[in-house]
Amino acid sequence: MLNNVLTVRKGVAHSHGKKGWEAFTDQVIRVLVKDAKDRNKGLVFLLWGKPANEKAINIIGASASSQNTVIQTSHPSPLGATKTKSPFMGSKCFSRANEALIEMDLEPIDWNVGD
Numbered sequence: 432m433l434n435n436v437l438t439v440r441k442g443v444a445h446s447h448g449k450k451g452w453e454a455f456t457d458q459v460i461r462v463l464v465k466d467a468k469d470r471n472k473g474l475v476f477l478l479w480g481k482p483a484n485e486k487a488i489n490i491i492g493a494s495a496s497s498q499n500t501v502i503q504t505s506h507p508s509p510l511g512a513t514k515t516k517s518p519f520m521g522s523k524c525f526s527r528a529n530e531a532l533i534e535m536d537l538e539p540i541d542w543n544v545g546d
Contacts, residue, residue: 432477433456433459433460434456435448435452435453435456435480435482435483435486436448436450436452436453436456436482437452437455437456438452445482448482453482456486457486457489460476460486460489460490461489464489464490464499467498467499468498471498472498472535473498473499473500473531473535474490474498474499474500475499475500475502475528475531475532475535476490476499476500476501476502477502477504477524477528478501478502478503478504479503479504479505479506479507479519479524480505480506480508480511481506483503483506484503487501487503498535500527500528500531502522502524502527502528502531503517504517504518504519504522504524505517505518505519506519507519507520525540525542528540529542
């Protein structure tokens with residue numbers, strides 16, 4: 432999992448946006464997609480929220496491969512978890528990610544937090 436912007440001022444959402452992180456994370460995605468394509472492997476991307484969803488073009492456009500799975504929802508925060516046409520709540524994004532991993536002959540992720 433990778434955030435669109437990797438740092439933030441405490442209590443100020445997206446305060447470090449438009450400071451270069453977006454270009455960096457775009458490049459990380461391009462490298463991952465290229466590497467997966469070169470190895471004939473697929474990746475699973477969970478894109479949560481509008482800024483993340485806008486990165487889908489870097490995955491779909493760059494990959495020219497149906498091996499990657501892209502799951503897009505709203506951000507899981509209380510502000511948007513249920514208020515869009517693709518709400519996080521009810522999206523089953525974790526089980527969908529695991530289904531995609533299993534289809535790729537990869538181990539599913541244990542998404543449980545703590546005991």
